[in-house]
Structures are given as structure tokens and as C-alpha cells.
Amino acid sequence: MYNRSLRELSAALRARQYSARELASCFVERIRSRDADFNSFITVTEELALRQAAEADRRLAAGDGGPLTGIPLAHKDIFCTDGVRTSCGSRMLDSFIAPYDATVVRRAAEAGAVMLGKTNMDEFAMGSSNETSYYGPVHNPWDLDRVPGGSSGGSAAAVAAGLAPIATGTDTGGSIRQPAALCGLTGIKPSYGRVSRYGMIAFASSLDQAGILARSAEDAALLLGVIAGFDRRDSTCLERPVDDYAGDLNIDLNGLRIGLPREHFGAGLDPRVGAAVQAAVAELEARGARVREVDLPHASLAIPAYYVVAPAECSSNLARFDGVRFGYRASAPRDLEDLYQRSRSEGFGAEVKRRIMIGTYALSAGYYDAYYLKAQKLRRVISDDFQQAFAQVDVLAGPTTPTAAFKIGEKVSDPVTMYLCDINTSAVNLAGLPALSVPAGSCDGLPIGLQLIGNYFEEAKLLAIAHRYQQATDWHLRRPAGFD
Amino acid sequence: MEWETVIGLELHTQLSTRSKIFSGASTAFGAPPNVNACAVDLGLPGVLPVLNGEAVRMAVLFGLAVNASIARRSVFARKSYFYPDLPKGYQISQYELPIVYDGHVVINPAGEDERRIGITRAHLEEDAGKSIHDAVPGMTGVDLNRAGTPLIEIVSEPDLRSPAEAVAYMRKIHSIVRYLGISDGNMQEGSFRCDANISVRPRGEQRLGTRTEMKNINSFHFVERSLELERVRQIELLETGGSVVQETRLYDSQRDETRAMRGKEEANDYRYFPDSDLLPVTLSDAWIDELRATLPELPDARRARLASDYKLSARDTDLLTASREVADYFEAAVGGLGGDPKLVANWVAGELSARLNREGQAINDSPVAPLQLAELLRRVRDRTISGTIAKEVLDAMWAGHGSADAIIEQRGLRQVSDSDAIERMVTEVLAASPDQIEQYRAGKKKVLGYFVGRIMQASGGKADPAQVNEILKRKLHRDDST
Numbered sequence: 001m002y003n004r005s006l007r008e009l010s011a012a013l014r015a016r017q018y019s020a021r022e023l024a025s026c027f028v029e030r031i032r033s034r035d036a037d038f039n040s041f042i043t044v045t046e047e048l049a050l051r052q053a054a055e056a057d058r059r060l061a062a063g064d065g066g067p068l069t070g071i072p073l074a075h076k077d078i079f080c081t082d083g084v085r086t087s088c089g090s091r092m093l094d095s096f097i098a099p100y101d102a103t104v105v106r107r108a109a110e111a112g113a114v115m116l117g118k119t120n121m122d123e124f125a126m127g128s129s130n131e132t133s134y135y136g137p138v139h140n141p142w143d144l145d146r147v148p149g150g151s152s153g154g155s156a157a158a159v160a161a162g163l164a165p166i167a168t169g170t171d172t173g174g175s176i177r178q179p180a181a182l183c184g185l186t187g188i189k190p191s192y193g194r195v196s197r198y199g200m201i202a203f204a205s206s207l208d209q210a211g212i213l214a215r216s217a218e219d220a221a222l223l224l225g226v227i228a229g230f231d232r233r234d235s236t237c238l239e240r241p242v243d244d245y246a247g248d249l250n251i252d253l254n255g256l257r258i259g260l261p262r263e264h265f266g267a268g269l270d271p272r273v274g275a276a277v278q279a280a281v282a283e284l285e286a287r288g289a290r291v292r293e294v295d296l297p298h299a300s301l302a303i304p305a306y307y308v309v310a311p312a313e314c315s316s317n318l319a320r321f322d323g324v325r326f327g328y329r330a331s332a333p334r335d336l337e338d339l340y341q342r343s344r345s346e347g348f349g350a351e352v353k354r355r356i357m358i359g360t361y362a363l364s365a366g367y368y369d370a371y372y373l374k375a376q377k378l379r380r381v382i383s384d385d386f387q388q389a390f391a392q393v394d395v396l397a398g399p400t401t402p403t404a405a406f407k408i409g410e411k412v413s414d415p416v417t418m419y420l421c422d423i424n425t426s427a428v429n430l431a432g433l434p435a436l437s438v439p440a441g442s443c444d445g446l447p448i449g450l451q452l453i454g455n456y457f458e459e460a461k462l463l464a465i466a467h468r469y470q471q472a473t474d475w476h477l478r479r480p481a482g483f484d
Numbered sequence: 485m486e487w488e489t490v491i492g493l494e495l496h497t498q499l500s501t502r503s504k505i506f507s508g509a510s511t512a513f514g515a516p517p518n519v520n521a522c523a524v525d526l527g528l529p530g531v532l533p534v535l536n537g538e539a540v541r542m543a544v545l546f547g548l549a550v551n552a553s554i555a556r557r558s559v560f561a562r563k564s565y566f567y568p569d570l571p572k573g574y575q576i577s578q579y580e581l582p583i584v585y586d587g588h589v590v591i592n593p594a595g596e597d598e599r600r601i602g603i604t605r606a607h608l609e610e611d612a613g614k615s616i617h618d619a620v621p622g623m624t625g626v627d628l629n630r631a632g633t634p635l636i637e638i639v640s641e642p643d644l645r646s647p648a649e650a651v652a653y654m655r656k657i658h659s660i661v662r663y664l665g666i667s668d669g670n671m672q673e674g675s676f677r678c679d680a681n682i683s684v685r686p687r688g689e690q691r692l693g694t695r696t697e698m699k700n701i702n703s704f705h706f707v708e709r710s711l712e713l714e715r716v717r718q719i720e721l722l723e724t725g726g727s728v729v730q731e732t733r734l735y736d737s738q739r740d741e742t743r744a745m746r747g748k749e750e751a752n753d754y755r756y757f758p759d760s761d762l763l764p765v766t767l768s769d770a771w772i773d774e775l776r777a778t779l780p781e782l783p784d785a786r787r788a789r790l791a792s793d794y795k796l797s798a799r800d801t802d803l804l805t806a807s808r809e810v811a812d813y814f815e816a817a818v819g820g821l822g823g824d825p826k827l828v829a830n831w832v833a834g835e836l837s838a839r840l841n842r843e844g845q846a847i848n849d850s851p852v853a854p855l856q857l858a859e860l861l862r863r864v865r866d867r868t869i870s871g872t873i874a875k876e877v878l879d880a881m882w883a884g885h886g887s888a889d890a891i892i893e894q895r896g897l898r899q900v901s902d903s904d905a906i907e908r909m910v911t912e913v914l915a916a917s918p919d920q921i922e923q924y925r926a927g928k929k930k931v932l933g934y935f936v937g938r939i940m941q942a943s944g945g946k947a948d949p950a951q952v953n954e955i956l957k958r959k960l961h962r963d964d965s966t
Binding site: 368372 | 527566756759
């Protein structure tokens with residue numbers, strides 16, 4: 001049952017092959033016995049899972065519930081969960097028990113999903129390798145010496161290792177798509193404003209978006225349909241009907257126009273990754289898609305713009321962690337200044353502090369115009385590039401990451417090299433577009449991801465293309481060695 | 485050297501919405517600490533602000549009332565600083581694009597010193613909480629009930645030229661927000677607070693002098709007093725070869741002095757930038773026009789109308805229109821009495837106001853309603869009672885002893901206008917006062933007041949004073965001739 005799709009699990013639950021309680025217990029047991037290798041969970045919520053599963057069993061017995069009723073899932077530990085520690089991967093929130101549920105968490109629970117626990121992540125979602133977590137690095141199930149990607153590395157590893165059928169994540173510059181690519185999963189970052197950010201601990205408010213790490217496009221479509229949609233608690237969440245993602249998967253690829261951004265196939269790309277992505281595109285072409293190259297002329301400016309905007313917003317968003325009301329507080333502070341300084345110095349890790357300092361600098365009087373304002377202008381230019389591309393093609397395709405998973409420790413001491421992991425993904429967040437990554441090959445036994453980028457609110461189209469591709473290929477069905 | 489004073493005010497006005505500007509928590513004053521603070525007000529991880537449309541409506545009403553431009557698109561920005569009563573580490577305010585800009589009011593209208601005072605801008609923002617230093621010994625508490633209460637910060641141009649003008653402007657804004665019903669203006673509760681910037685320069689100089697700022701002054705009197713102290717301090721400094729240091733100063737009303745709080749070099753860099761949790765506020769012309777149609781009569785218009793409709797003095801109209809409630813009371817009473825606005829004005833501004841002030845009551849809470857006052861004044865007008873007796877009747881009405889007529893009847897307070905009875909009292913008093921008659925005859929006409937007083941006393945205040953005067957004079961003159 002660790003290897004089944006959501007539809008299969010749902011059918012089995014309805015057919016009473018096993019109860020939701022049994023299913024939850026099996027996954028909890030598997031986490032307990034296997035996760036020492038991966039370190040993908042920060043908190044396992046067994047008691048809550050069994051309670052939710054019992055409720056799901058009642059609903060199923062009454063012939064009630066939907067396709068997610070009784071389905072176990074894991075939430076990235078960035079989503080607030082009522083009564084459960086919500087650490088955001090930080091010492092700062094190691095003791096923080098959220099008093100409310102994030103909208104994503106609430107909607108999943110209302111659909112009958114069963115929460116197994118909270119997954120490991122880069123501290124405050126800042127990282128591309130899951131090495132900045134206060135709870136230690138996460139290990140890639142495909143090779144335990146390698147990173148799973150980040151920041152949603154715990155969710156990716158948990159799903160890849162079969163510790164959870166599906167998991168939520170968040171993506172600010174690639175934090176769903178990059179770990180999905182590195183762990184052989186389907187990961188979708190919806191359009192900005194598609195999923196409520198309420199209860200999702202903010203990193204960079206104008207870039208953050210919740211999404212899903214799953215085994216297949218179909219699984220992702222089922223959960224996305226539940227968590228997406230207007231929420232009056234989030235002013236940036238759009239009041240716009242949600243498409244029937246799971247119902248609209250079987251589109252005809254005939255005539256679909258696919259654009260390959262030249263800039264995504266340039267220097268730094270591992271040729272084996274490039275070849276795998278070209279092969280995947282050829283697969284779509286064989287099913288009727290028309291492929292052409294397009295330009296995103298300002299693609300190289302995405303990383304510099306991103307690393308001004310994201311740190312600027314994070315420096316402000318993380319100001320509330322001051323040791324006064326919740327979270328880590330330095331012991332025996334001498335005075336207010338000392339309370340602030342030591343609580344924040346001791347509570348935050350190095351990468352978080354680096355970004356707070358960069359962002360504070362970028363927003364300071366005299367530098368604001370040169371950095372923040374200029375970066376905002378670049379955002380506009382980058383968005384315009386995408387719109388010009390979408391005037392010619394329906395979707396963009398390319399490698400999610402330039403390389404497959406790298407070794408733990410390999411890039412952690414060189415932030416700029418680490419930041420370049422997001423070279424193909426961060427522009428999408430700057431523009432607010434939807435994108436997903438699907439497994440599309442392997443090199444040295446490690447998964448490779450194909451990124452599909454769509455125009456605003458075209459999640460359904462992206463999921464359908466990915467689904468069609470997965471009907472024709474088996475990359476998404478491959479499992480790490482020793483999976484069972 | 486002759487010095488010119490230059491003053492600009494920032495008035496922080498709490499809007500009287502029921503819930504906070506970015507959360508559903510109540511804005512009620514006086515609850516136990518942190519009872520009216522929800523997850524959003526506490527700045528818990530993951531929470532997001534959602535704008536209260538009522539606060540926007542109120543801010544726009546203000547803008548329309550002060551002849552300002554209304555921004556069709558305004559933007560919320562974050563103002564960053566660390567303080568325990570600022571939960572998020574930033575205050576959500578407006579910076580580059582405020583909702584109201586470029587307005588003005590006229591102070592001392594129609595007077596010799598009429599002046600037009602520019603309003604640079606008025607922007608929406610959230611209030612901070614309060615640090616409480618005396619609740620727990622040796623510790624500071626934080627009460628976040630006020631955190632997130634909507635404010636408009638009204639920034640004037642440096643157009644004010646004296647502490648008195650500053651207060652006139654402040655009173656003008658205070659009455660406008662109260663007329664609009666967008667703020668209770670309660671200064672004791674902090675609903676209307678003033679930051680004052682002041683500098684001096686040689687008269688004729690165009691450049692502004694170095695200014696100092698005084699923060700959070702919460703009474704008209706303190707604003708005037710602190711500005712006066714600061715004006716004098718700056719002039720003395722400059723005249724003795726010193727220079728003014730740009731700094732924030734505190735006005736200490738106990739010691740009646742201002743003193744330095746923090747200097748320019750310690751000033752925060754607030755690192756303003758747009759708040760991406762909130763969409764820009766976009767307003768349509770049609771909506772603004774709709775709102776314009778709901779504007780009530782404002783203080784200046786009402787003053788002009790009262791002056792022309794009721795032929796009242798400038799002093800009376802100023803007093804009566806200082807608040808909408810007083811003006812409403814006055815007009816209701818005039819209506820009840822069917823005229824005699826001068827009589828009503830005297831009583832509202834005099835006896836009624838005195839009693840309200842004594843009890844610390846607002847006019848809306850007056851135990852004597854406008855129509856009840858009109859009933860009393862009707863009896864003054866038809867000379868059933870004298871003015872002096874009327875005050876006694878008002879006291880009884882105030883204490884809840886019934887209507888004016890009932891009290892007059894019960895207590896037998898009708899004026900004695902029987903001339904025979906008054907004649908008798910006059911004769912008795914004169915007979916008992918030969919010395920005073922002597923003085924009167926010697927030309928000391930003031931003694932007349934003594935006789936009137938004695939006669940009124942003898943009548944228990946009920947004699948008609950006009951009649952007493954008339955009979956008294958007649959008798960004294962007759963005696964003269966004999």
C-alpha cells in the first residue's frame with residue numbers, strides 16, 4: 001500500500017480492503033521504522049492521525065466523504081497546525097504550538113485527509129538542500145549521501161520513500177519543484193493567489209505559494225482541487241473558480257504549442273539532464289505537440305532580482321520573531337536590547353541571518369532605490385518576457401534544475417552556488433506563474449525533473465500535460481532501491 | 485530681532501470602526517489587557533491582514549470634508565522598528581501613496597485672523613499596543629488591545645504661525661472628525677493625539693529653522709503650552725548664540741517643561757516598503773461621489789447658517805458649533821421654544837454647559853433634554869419665573885424632580901406680579917432703610933441695587949424684578965419731591 005496512487009488507496013478504503021485507521025497505522029509504523037535514514041519528519045502526529053482516520057472510517061461507512069477521505073498525508077512544517085508544534089525548521093519555533101490551522105491544513109482535514117505529521121524543511125524555507133534545518137539535513141531516498149533539495153525536502157523525501165502517499169509544500173523560488181525533481185516526484189507550484197497563504201509562515205509574501213509533492217500528476221490534481229480557492233483571510237488569494245483538475249486530465253496534446261526557453265538549456269546544464277529533458281519533450285511531440293525554441297531574454301536577471309526581493313521581504317516578515325510573545329527567548333536578558341539581540345542571534349540559523357541582513361540592507365534609506373525598487377522593476381521585465389513567450393506558445397518546458405541531486409555538504413559553504421540551484425525556477429515566482437516538475441529520466445540512478453510553466457491559472461493544463469506524459473512513460477513509477 | 489514661529493501638526497485620530505483595521509477583533513476601549521487581541525493582532529506566525537472597508541470609508545469622508553484629493557489608488561507600506569508593543573516588528577501604514585492628500589481647512593473663519601491651513605496628507609494606519617510599566621513590579625507588560633485599531637494620521641503643512649493657531653487648527657480638525665462621526669475624538673482615551681513640529685526663524689526669512697518634535701500630546705491645553713515653552717526656548721537659544729538641535733522632545737506637564745528624548749542620530753531608519761500582504765486600495769469615482777453625497781453639514785457651514793438664521797454673535801456660534809451634539813441640542817431647543825435663539829444660546833452656553841462640565845458629562849447625556857429646556861425657557865420668556873428662579877428650577881429638573889411647570893407649581897415659584905403686594909414690600913423695605921435713602925438722595929444711585937436685593941429677598945425671589953424696579957423708582961422720586 002506504500003506504492004499505491006491516491007485513487008487506488010481511495011478505492012481500497014471504499015472496498016474495505018483496509019480501514020483508514022489501518023492505513024494510517026501502517027504509514028506511521030513505516031515512518032517509525034524507516035525515517036531514521038531520511039530524517040524527513042520533524043513531528044509525527046500519530047494520535048491525531050488515528051483520530052482523523054477513525055472519523056474518516058465513520059464517513060466512509062456512512063457512504064460519505066470524497067476521494068481524499070481517509071488518505072494519509074504529510075504537511076510541511078511551515079503550515080500552522082492547531083495544537084501541534086509548527087517549527088518552520090527553526091530553533092526559533094521549536095517550542096511553538098500553533099493555536100490555529102492554516103487554511104491548507106483545514107481544507108485537507110475537511111476533505112477527510114489524515115495528517116501523519118510535519119515534515120522537515122530548510123529553516124524558514126530558506127535553502128535549496130534542506131541542510132539549513134535546525135532538525136538536521138534530510139537524506140535523499142535515492143542516495144542517502146545526497147540532498148533531497150529544498151526547502152520542501154522533508155515532504156519530498158517522505159513521499160519518495162513511501163512514508164506518506166502525498167505531501168504539501170511551499171515554493172518561493174523553487175522549493176517544491178526542485179526537491180520534486182531531485183526526488184523523482186511530481187511537484188506543482190500553483191499561480192500566486194490560487195492557494196491561501198493564511199497560516200503558512202511567511203518567508204517572502206509576494207513570492208510564497210503553497211503546493212503539492214506527489215507521486216503523479218493525478219494525485220497532485222486530487223489534492224490541489226481541495227486546497228485551492230478563495231479565502232477571505234488572505235487578501236492576495238483570488239476570488240476565482242477552481243478548475244476540475246482531476247476531472248480534466250485527459251486532454252488532447254495534438255496542436256499543443258511547447259516552447260523551450262533557450263536560456264534554460266545554457267551553460268551549467270548537465271548534458272545528461274539536457275538530453276533527458278529533450279527526450280521527454282520529444283515524447284510529447286510524438287503525441288502531437290508542436291515544439292519550438294523561445295527566448296526569455298532577461299532570465300539571467302531572475303536570481304539577482306530574487307535575492308533582493310526575497311531577503312527584503314523576509315527581513316520584515318521575520319521581525320516578529322523577537323522573543324517577546326512566542327518562540328525562542330534568550331535566557332535572563334539584561335534589558336530589551338539584549339532580549340532582542342540574543343533571542344534572534346540564538347534562535348535563527350546562519351542562512352536565515354544572512355538573508356535578514358541582506359534584506360535589511362536592501363531596504364535601508366539610500367539603498368532602497370538601487371536594490372529593492374530596481375529588483376521590482378526587473379520583476380516586471382521578467383514577467384513581460386513570459387507574456388511574450390506565451391503569445392507564441394501554450395506552455396514552456398525545460399529542466400527544473402541544471403543537475404541531479406548533489407552531495408550533502410557539497411554546496412552548503414558556498415551560498416551563491418547554492419542559490420544557482422533555482423536558476424530555472426525563481427523567475428516563475430517573480431512572475432507569479434504556475435509551474436510543475438515531473439520525473440523525466442535519470443542519470444547515475446538519480447531522478448531528473450522536467451519543468452512545465454504555464455500562464456496564469458493554467459494549473460489544469462499543466463497537470464493534464466504531465467498526466468498524459470505519465471500515461472506514456474514510467475519515470476514516475478520508479479522507486480529508490482530498497483523501497484520495500 | 486523679531487522671530488516667526490512655524491508649526492506643523494500630525495494628528496493621530498482613531499477611527500470609530502467596530503472592529504480593527506486588519507482583523508475582526510473589537511476596538512472597544514477599556515477591556516482587560518489582551519482580551520481584544522486576536523491571532524492577527526498578536527502577529528502570530530502565518531496570519532495575514534485583511535483591510536476593514538469601513539476604515540477606508542471613514543478616511544475618504546475625512547478627505548472630502550477637508551477639500552482634499554482622494555487617491556484612486558493608495559498603497560499600504562510597512563514601517564519597521566522593534567518595540568514590544570509592536571507585535572509584527574512593523575506597523576502597517578501608508579507611505580508614498582496615502583489615501584488622502586492635498587487638502588485644507590480655514591481657521592478663525594470670517595475673522596480678522598482667518599487663515600487657510602494646508603493638509604499635506606492623511607493616511608490610514610494601524611495603532612500599536614501599549615507597554616504597561618506599573619502592573620508587575622520590575623517587569624514591563626504588553627497590552628495589545630489597542631494594536632490594530634484604525635488611525636488616520638493627518639499631517640498639516642508648516643502653515644501654523646503660533647501656538648494659538650496650532651490649537652485653533654487642532655480644534656477645527658477635532659470638530660470635523662466628530663461632525664463626520666468617524667472618531668469619538670476622546671483625548672483622555674488616546675483617540676486624538678498630537679505630534680507637534682516647531683521651529684523659529686527671523687521674520688522675513690524664507691528658509692525653515694531647525695525643528696524639534698514633541699510626540700503624543702493629548703490635550704489642547706498641553707499642545708498650546710508645550711509649543712509656547714518650545715517657542716520661547718528656541719528663541720532664547722538662538723538669541724544667545726546657540727543653535728537648535730533637531731530632536732524629539734517630551735512635554736512633561738507635571739514639571740511644565742520640555743526635554744530631549746532622542747536626537748536625530750538615534751532616529752530609526754523605518755525601511756518603508758510596500759506591504760505585499762495587502763492589495764493596493766483602488767477607489768472608483770462613482771463610489772467617492774456616493775460618499776460625498778452622505779457628507780453631513782460641517783462645522784464651518786453650520787456656523788455660517790447659525791449666524792445668519794439666528795442672528796447670533798460670533799462668540800455664540802463658535803461655542804454652539806464646537807461640537808455637532810451641542811449644535812443639535814441648541815437647534816432642537818430653539819425649535820421647542822419656537823424662537824428666541826439668543827435666550828436659548830445663553831442658557832445652553834451658560835447654565836447648561838456649566839452643569840455638564842461640573843458633572844463631566846457629554847451633552848448627549850444631559851439629564852435635561854432640549855425640549856425640557858425649551859419648556860423652562862418658555863416660563864422665563866412669559867415672565868412666570870425670573871432668571872434666578874429658573875436656575876433653581878433647572879437644578880431641580882437636573883435632579884430628576886419633574887418638568888419645569890410641575891416644579892414651578894409644586895414649589896410655588898411663580899413670580900409675584902401683583903403690584904399691591906410688591907408696593908407693600910417696597911414700602912416696608914424703604915421704611916427700614918432711612919440711611920440708604922439718605923445716600924440715594926445724596927446721589928449715590930448704586931444704592932438702588934441694595935433696595936432691589938432686599939425686596940427680592942423679602943419676596944423669596946418671586947417678585948418680578950422689572951416691576952420692583954419700576955415701583956421702587958416711582959416711590960423714591962415721590963419721596964424726593966416731598
